[in-house]
Amino acid sequence: MSNIVKKTVSPFRALRFLTRKPHTIRIPHEPHNDIEGEPLPTERYRGIHINDWEECISCGLCAMVCPCDAIEMVKIEGEEKTRPEVSYGRCCFCGFCEDACPKDSLHMTSNHTMIHVDERKFTFLPTPNLKEFEFEYMIDPDTLCQIKRKKKGNVIVQGEPYPSK
Amino acid sequence: MVEDSYDHTKRKDQRTGTYKPKNIPVDDVMNEVIRTFSDAERIERKGKSAEVVVGKFTVSETLAIFKKRGYDHFVALTCIDLIEEDQFEMVYHLFSYGAKVHVYLKTRIDREGPSIDSVIEVFRPAITYEREIKEMFGVDFPGNPRLTQFILEDWEGPPPMLKDFDSIQYVQDHFGIKVRNPKTLPPKWKKAGDA
Amino acid sequence: MMDDFRATEIIFGPQHPGIHGNFGTRLELEGDLVHRARMVPGYLHRAFEKLMEQRTWMQNVAIVPRICVPDPDVNEQAYAMAIEDIMGIEVPRRADYIRTIILELSRIASHLMSLGGLGGAIGLYTMPMWVNGERDYILDLMEQLTGARVYHIFIWPGGVRWDIPDNWPRKVNKVLDHIETMLPHYYSLFFESKVTDARLKGLAPFDSRWAVEHGVTGPNLRATGFEMDVRRFDPYAAYEDIDFDVVTRREGDGLARALVRWNEVRQSIRIIRQALEDIPGGEHRAKTPPPLAFMVPPGDSYARVESSKGEYGYYVVSKGGKYPYRVHVRGPSFTHGIDVLEQLLPGNEISDVALITGTLEVCPPDIDR
Ligand code: SF4
Ligand code: SF4
Numbered sequence: 001m002s003n004i005v006k007k008t009v010s011p012f013r014a015l016r017f018l019t020r021k022p023h024t025i026r027i028p029h030e031p032h033n034d035i036e037g038e039p040l041p042t043e044r045y046r047g048i049h050i051n052d053w054e055e056c057i058s059c060g061l062c063a064m065v066c067p068c069d070a071i072e073m074v075k076i077e078g079e080e081k082t083r084p085e086v087s088y089g090r091c092c093f094c095g096f097c098e099d100a101c102p103k104d105s106l107h108m109t110s111n112h113t114m115i116h117v118d119e120r121k122f123t124f125l126p127t128p129n130l131k132e133f134e135f136e137y138m139i140d141p142d143t144l145c146q147i148k149r150k151k152k153g154n155v156i157v158q159g160e161p162y163p164s165k
Numbered sequence: 166m167v168e169d170s171y172d173h174t175k176r177k178d179q180r181t182g183t184y185k186p187k188n189i190p191v192d193d194v195m196n197e198v199i200r201t202f203s204d205a206e207r208i209e210r211k212g213k214s215a216e217v218v219v220g221k222f223t224v225s226e227t228l229a230i231f232k233k234r235g236y237d238h239f240v241a242l243t244c245i246d247l248i249e250e251d252q253f254e255m256v257y258h259l260f261s262y263g264a265k266v267h268v269y270l271k272t273r274i275d276r277e278g279p280s281i282d283s284v285i286e287v288f289r290p291a292i293t294y295e296r297e298i299k300e301m302f303g304v305d306f307p308g309n310p311r312l313t314q315f316i317l318e319d320w321e322g323p324p325p326m327l328k329d330f331d332s333i334q335y336v337q338d339h340f341g342i343k344v345r346n347p348k349t350l351p352p353k354w355k356k357a358g359d360a
Numbered sequence: 361m362m363d364d365f366r367a368t369e370i371i372f373g374p375q376h377p378g379i380h381g382n383f384g385t386r387l388e389l390e391g392d393l394v395h396r397a398r399m400v401p402g403y404l405h406r407a408f409e410k411l412m413e414q415r416t417w418m419q420n421v422a423i424v425p426r427i428c429v430p431d432p433d434v435n436e437q438a439y440a441m442a443i444e445d446i447m448g449i450e451v452p453r454r455a456d457y458i459r460t461i462i463l464e465l466s467r468i469a470s471h472l473m474s475l476g477g478l479g480g481a482i483g484l485y486t487m488p489m490w491v492n493g494e495r496d497y498i499l500d501l502m503e504q505l506t507g508a509r510v511y512h513i514f515i516w517p518g519g520v521r522w523d524i525p526d527n528w529p530r531k532v533n534k535v536l537d538h539i540e541t542m543l544p545h546y547y548s549l550f551f552e553s554k555v556t557d558a559r560l561k562g563l564a565p566f567d568s569r570w571a572v573e574h575g576v577t578g579p580n581l582r583a584t585g586f587e588m589d590v591r592r593f594d595p596y597a598a599y600e601d602i603d604f605d606v607v608t609r610r611e612g613d614g615l616a617r618a619l620v621r622w623n624e625v626r627q628s629i630r631i632i633r634q635a636l637e638d639i640p641g642g643e644h645r646a647k648t649p650p651p652l653a654f655m656v657p658p659g660d661s662y663a664r665v666e667s668s669k670g671e672y673g674y675y676v677v678s679k680g681g682k683y684p685y686r687v688h689v690r691g692p693s694f695t696h697g698i699d700v701l702e703q704l705l706p707g708n709e710i711s712d713v714a715l716i717t718g719t720l721e722v723c724p725p726d727i728d729r
Pocket of ligand 1: 051055056057058062084103104
């Protein structure tokens with residue numbers, strides 16, 4: 001008999017968790033912390049690429065090692081050398097390109113918020129500094145809306161919702 | 166905290182029987198196989214594994230011997246397309262929970278009109294493996310009742326796991342995907358006779 | 361009695377019926393009893409085996425974890441083990457310990473997720489919420505160690521990619537302590553519930569002989585009383601040096617399978633604690649050729665590991681050169697997800713279909729590959 005009572009009551013003990021802080025991260029942007037309260041992601045996180053053009057010797061090793069065929073060496077106006085261009089519609093964020101780079105010029109940052117409506121056009125030319133780059137689509141973590149950076153001018157238009165396809 | 170065992174009302178259809186692993190050294194079983202079938206050949210391997218190559222028609226009987234001697238865990242059935250030799254290699258993986266030895270049982274079949282008898286009478290799990298190989302390599306398994314469509318829905322091309330099926334060409338033709346870096350393309354396989 | 365009795369055929373799925381992935385079931389029903397069942401896999405087929413023949417040995421390391429979503433590290437481990445066996449690479453001991461820690465963390469996450477899925481299937485929606493909170497802590501740890509949350513791409517042939525960061529072991533211990541304090545709550549919520557008793561006891565039972573005959577492995581086989589664990593009988597990574605129990609139950613029904621998983625979480629915690637304690641110093645990576653010149657001599661090898669679902673195996677065939685000739689993946693669900701389910705489902709009510717699939721922990725990604 002007591003067993004039946006126990007089995008009926010036991011699950012309701014979960015109710016005491018109502019007063020605890022939830023795991024969910026909310027909007028507007030709450031930082032994501034680990035169990036000790038340190039911010040995430042850390043340095044090791046494999047996110048958007050950056051490439052130091054001073055160092056890069058356009059050897060093409062990064063393109064050779066890429067398992068997803070995401071890197072293409074492209075010719076840029078005003079530059080003698082070709083530079084790696086990453087297609088984020090293909091990239092699987094394995095980080096092999098970073099490991100293969102002989103001059104240590106290609107790196108992956110811990111920034112991972114990005115968005116595009118067409119995965120086939122979602123190409124990105126890594127430059128030394130992510131901020132200065134003409135980056136078309138990124139997500140604003142506060143509003144989960146798309147930030148549109150005008151090419152070169154670096155003007156940020158905020159609050160434009162993610163367009164449906 | 167490991168709780169006490171509980172009773173559950175047994176259903177009528179409950180299967181009864183406890184499995185007891187047998188520990189029979191692999192050398193004994195191998196010798197028996199080689200004595201029984203003149204075309205069986207043992208190949209040396211390192212580690213806790215053994216390999217035997219048998220003829221196409223003695224696979225079921227050899228598997229039955231292994232099963233009787235405790236090699237009763239049917240791990241997998243692999244088909245390998247040896248295009249340059251114009252053959253398929255079938256690898257039956259067996260394992261003994263008692264002796265803890267992995268056995269590779271290999272046999273070759275022709276690549277033209279490939280067919281090998283089903284082994285589901287001996288090892289039931291083979292039913293799904295054979296079904297997959299029928300679809301991916303086109304090998305026929307007489308005796309298997311369930312060689313129906315498995316994974317590939319509405320597929321009309323040749324069996325896709327064959328080495329001469331060019332999947333990159335297929336993807337380019339059907340989905341318009343461009344190869345960004347042609348230097349990374351893998352080698353192409355051709356039949357022995359083709360130039 | 362009704363004379364014109366007619367069976368109904370319904371298509372169950374391919375949404376997630378209590379499992380990780382899309383998987384359909386065609387059921388022939390008489391009333392609400394299943395008369396015949398046919399599995400319809402294929403919704404997650406990504407042709408990994410073919411893809412792997414077209415990538416170099418090292419590029420494949422980025423592909424293999426994608427085969428199994430909830431428990432990706434076993435793929436990397438089995439693939440690396442098969443290559444190490446062909447090439448005769450000796451893995452540094454430190455790498456073995458780091459591998460063990462990752463594999464066990466991943467096992468905890470996967471077992472918790474499967475219990476959460478079961479909770480969802482019987483209407484206890486608190487379970488999936490809680491386990492996802494716990495799993496998130498493990499994903500955080502993985503992110504700090506490997507640089508990615510789900511597909512870690514961390515275990516290479518020859519070792520692991522990076523060494524563990526400085527304060528990482530302390531964080532692991534904190535997360536383990538947290539999970540350990542939560543486990544009794546899970547127990548009282550899930551296993552002490554009358555609903556669980558009513559739904560899971562005596563559900564789709566089978567015994568060990570039937571299980572071995574049908575190729576069932578892993579927790580499902582251990583729930584029938586047969587002490588079979590790859591970590592024990594064919595030890596890989598650092599499991600030889602670590603003291604742990606192989607959890608078994610003898611009932612072989614749905615509740616036994618869930619209890620085996622629940623108790624294995626405790627064993628995993630024990631294994632990680634020991635591994636963190638005894639981890640030796642030294643290199644974390646053996647000397648291997650650089651990725652672009654990575655060649656494997658001709659040969660073949662089958663490597664097996666114990667995943668959270670059962671025996672996971674990679675059969676790798678090399679004919680020399682930069683590309684594998686054939687890679688065959690033996691997913692644990694390939695046997696118990698198709699043929700075994702088709703035999704277990706008939707005679708059960710339609711409401712139990714998702715539950716049986718869930719207690720067997722069928723993982724569609726490793727059936728389809
Ligand atoms: S591997 Fe490094 S140096 Fe070579 S092209 Fe790529 S980024 Fe430039
Ligand atoms: S991270 Fe991996 S997939 Fe992405 S570009 Fe680099 S090598 Fe290619």
